[in-house]
Amino acid sequence: MPYNDEQMATDSVQEIKDKLSIMDVVGAQVKLKRAGKSLQGLCPFHKEKTPSFHVNPDRGSYHCFGCGEGGDIFTFTEKIEGLDFKGALKLLAERAGVTLVYSQPDKNHDKRDRLYAAMSDAEQFFVHGLGEDTPAYAYAQSRGLTKETIEGFSLGFAPDEWRALLDHLSAKGYTVQELLEAGLIKEADGKPGTYYDRFRGRLMFPIKDGAGRTVAFTGRTLPTSAKVGEQEPAKYLNSPETELFKKSAVLFGMHKAKDAIRTRGFVILMEGQMDVLHAHQAGFTNTVALSGTALGDAHIALMKRYAENLMLSLDADKAGLAASAKSAEMAIRMGMRVKAVRMPLGKDPADVISEDPKRFAKMVTDASSAIEFFLAILGAGESSPHRLVLAVEKTVLPLVAAIGSPLEREHFIRKVAERLETVPEAVREAVGRIKSNTPTFPSPQAGNVSIPAERQSQRESLELLLRAVPISYPNTPFAKHVESEYSRIVVPPASQIHDVPERTVIEVGVTFGEDPGIDAADDLIRRFEKLVLNETYQAVLSRLRSAQATGDDEAAREAESTCATLAKQIASLSY
Ligand SMILES: [Zn+2]
Incomplete structure (x- = not known):
C-alpha cells in the first residue's frame, strides 16, 4: 500500500507500470545479469563489490540484501533521482508517454501543484515572448547561442511592461496570492494592493528541479534596456525563495546534465547560466551552474548523487579563486574528489568555449587536483618564499586537511612539502593542527559520513x-x-x-x-x-x-x- 496517501494519479500509476518494466527503469542505471528467475547487479544505493541487488521482473520489484533498499519503479526513481513521489511520477510518465490524470488532489498537494502550474504557464508566456524577430532573440544569438540551445533550455523574454504577466496569468485563473507565492509578482512599495511583474524587459532562464519542473527564473537585462537618465538595473535578477525554490538545493542545468554526469563520472561546475548554455552547446553536457549563490552542502549532496568527481570551472579573478578554494574544501570534506580547470585570467568558461571548444576540452583533460591547482597558482604569483608559505597555509592546507583518506592526505602532504622545499613532517603538523581545529561534524545532507x-x-x-x-x-x-x-x-x-x-x-x-x-x-x-x-x-x-x-x-x-x-x-x- 505504498501510495495510499497519494490519491491522485492512481490510474496513471498503473498505466505507467504497464508500459515500463522494472528492467527498463532499473536496467538504465544498473548493469543486470540473469540469475535464475531474477536478475542481479551491483547495488546503486550502497558500495559493494559482489552483487546483492536483485530485481524480480514478475513482481516488478527490486531488493538489496546488502542495504535493505527495495521497492518498485517509483521508489527506485525517487531514490536514485532524489525526487518526491510526484517528481518521480512526472519523470516516468514522460518516459512511458503517459499523460497524467489527477483524480482527487488533496489540499496541500493541490497548492503546490498550482504553484508549479503557475511557473509552467509563466515559462510558456516568456517563451512565446521570445520570437525570432525580437531584439531579445537577436541578443541571445549575439551571445553565440543557437536556436537549439535557446529552445532546449526554454529561454524566454519578459516584456518591458508593468503587468503583462500578471494580466496574462490572472486571466488564466491564478490569484494574486498564488502569483506572489510563486515569486512572479511584487507588491509596489508604499502602495499596498498594487502589484506588478517582478521580471520586466529581461531575457529569461528557467531554473528547473530534478524532474524538470520549473521552480524559479533568472532574468538578464538586455544591453539597451536602461532608458536614458534611469539607473542601470541589476544585470541578473533571480526569483526569491519560494515553497518550490530553495536556492541552496538547486543547480542550474541539473535536469539536463544528470544523465551525462552519471555516464561520464564527473560533474563540471560553472558560475553562470550563460556558461552552462555554452558548455552544453559544445557537448559538455555534464555541466551545471550555481547561478548567483555560494556553493552549499545541499548542492554538493545533489552532485554527489550522480558522481563523486567534481570539476570546478569557476572564473579566474581573485574573488572567483577564493570561492573555488572554499567550494573545493567543502566538497572534499563531503567526500568528493575535486579538480579545477585553469581558466585564462579575465575570461569565463562561456568566452573560452565559444572561442574554441577544443581548447576547453583540453583544459578539462589537463585539469589537476584542486590542491595542485592552487599550489601552482599561488606559486606562479609569488616571488617571496615566506609569503608563499603563508598563502599555502591559508588556502591549500585546509584542502589537504579536509581529505578523509589518510593515504591520500599523506600523498598531498608530500606534494606540498616538495613545492615548499620543506620536510613532510612540518606540513603534516600544520595539517594536523587545522584538522583538530575543525571537528568534522557532518551536515544533515552529507549522507555517508559518520554521525556519532x-x-x-x-x-x-x-x-x-x-x-x-x-x-x-x-x-x-x-x-x-x-x-x-x-x-x-x-x-x-x-x-x-x-x-x-x-x-x-x-x-x-x-x-x-x-x-x-x-x-x-x-x-x-x-x-x-x-x-x-x-x-x-x-x-x-x-x-x-x-x-x-x-x-x-x-x-x-x-x-x-x-x-x-x-x-x-x-x-x-x-x-
Ligand atoms: Zn544495497
Missing part, C-alpha cells in the same frame, strides 16, 4: 516512527499533519518516505491507538526537530571554525549568525 552512533540511532528511530504514521493512518488529518511537519523539518524530504519496516508500522499503530488526535505525535516531532537542528548546528559550527582558521571573515560572520539563529530555535524547542 548514539545520536544517529535516536534520530533514525524517531524518523522511522514519523514516516510510519502516514502508512498506519492513511488519509487522516493526523497523517497529513505529521507529513507536513516532517517535510518542514527535513529539507529536502528524504525520498524513500514509504520505505518503513513492517514492525515500525505496527509499533506506531500500538503507540497512537485507534483514533489519535491531530497533535498526538507533536512531542515526538519536537524531539526529532531538535536532533535535526542540533546536527545542522554542529555542521555550521565546524564551518565557522574552518572560516576562522582560514581568515574568511565574511563566511565566519555568516556562519556565526546562522549559529545564533539555530541556537535560538533549539532553545525554543527545549521547553
Whole structure:
C-alpha cells in the first residue's frame, strides 16, 4: 500500500507500470545479469563489490540484501533521482508517454501543484515572448547561442511592461496570492494592493528541479534596456525563495546534465547560466551552474548523487579563486574528489568555449587536483618564499586537511612539502593542527559520513516512527499533519518516505491507538526537530571554525549568525 496517501494519479500509476518494466527503469542505471528467475547487479544505493541487488521482473520489484533498499519503479526513481513521489511520477510518465490524470488532489498537494502550474504557464508566456524577430532573440544569438540551445533550455523574454504577466496569468485563473507565492509578482512599495511583474524587459532562464519542473527564473537585462537618465538595473535578477525554490538545493542545468554526469563520472561546475548554455552547446553536457549563490552542502549532496568527481570551472579573478578554494574544501570534506580547470585570467568558461571548444576540452583533460591547482597558482604569483608559505597555509592546507583518506592526505602532504622545499613532517603538523581545529561534524545532507552512533540511532528511530504514521493512518488529518511537519523539518524530504519496516508500522499503530488526535505525535516531532537542528548546528559550527582558521571573515560572520539563529530555535524547542 505504498501510495495510499497519494490519491491522485492512481490510474496513471498503473498505466505507467504497464508500459515500463522494472528492467527498463532499473536496467538504465544498473548493469543486470540473469540469475535464475531474477536478475542481479551491483547495488546503486550502497558500495559493494559482489552483487546483492536483485530485481524480480514478475513482481516488478527490486531488493538489496546488502542495504535493505527495495521497492518498485517509483521508489527506485525517487531514490536514485532524489525526487518526491510526484517528481518521480512526472519523470516516468514522460518516459512511458503517459499523460497524467489527477483524480482527487488533496489540499496541500493541490497548492503546490498550482504553484508549479503557475511557473509552467509563466515559462510558456516568456517563451512565446521570445520570437525570432525580437531584439531579445537577436541578443541571445549575439551571445553565440543557437536556436537549439535557446529552445532546449526554454529561454524566454519578459516584456518591458508593468503587468503583462500578471494580466496574462490572472486571466488564466491564478490569484494574486498564488502569483506572489510563486515569486512572479511584487507588491509596489508604499502602495499596498498594487502589484506588478517582478521580471520586466529581461531575457529569461528557467531554473528547473530534478524532474524538470520549473521552480524559479533568472532574468538578464538586455544591453539597451536602461532608458536614458534611469539607473542601470541589476544585470541578473533571480526569483526569491519560494515553497518550490530553495536556492541552496538547486543547480542550474541539473535536469539536463544528470544523465551525462552519471555516464561520464564527473560533474563540471560553472558560475553562470550563460556558461552552462555554452558548455552544453559544445557537448559538455555534464555541466551545471550555481547561478548567483555560494556553493552549499545541499548542492554538493545533489552532485554527489550522480558522481563523486567534481570539476570546478569557476572564473579566474581573485574573488572567483577564493570561492573555488572554499567550494573545493567543502566538497572534499563531503567526500568528493575535486579538480579545477585553469581558466585564462579575465575570461569565463562561456568566452573560452565559444572561442574554441577544443581548447576547453583540453583544459578539462589537463585539469589537476584542486590542491595542485592552487599550489601552482599561488606559486606562479609569488616571488617571496615566506609569503608563499603563508598563502599555502591559508588556502591549500585546509584542502589537504579536509581529505578523509589518510593515504591520500599523506600523498598531498608530500606534494606540498616538495613545492615548499620543506620536510613532510612540518606540513603534516600544520595539517594536523587545522584538522583538530575543525571537528568534522557532518551536515544533515552529507549522507555517508559518520554521525556519532548514539545520536544517529535516536534520530533514525524517531524518523522511522514519523514516516510510519502516514502508512498506519492513511488519509487522516493526523497523517497529513505529521507529513507536513516532517517535510518542514527535513529539507529536502528524504525520498524513500514509504520505505518503513513492517514492525515500525505496527509499533506506531500500538503507540497512537485507534483514533489519535491531530497533535498526538507533536512531542515526538519536537524531539526529532531538535536532533535535526542540533546536527545542522554542529555542521555550521565546524564551518565557522574552518572560516576562522582560514581568515574568511565574511563566511565566519555568516556562519556565526546562522549559529545564533539555530541556537535560538533549539532553545525554543527545549521547553
Ligand atoms: Zn544495497
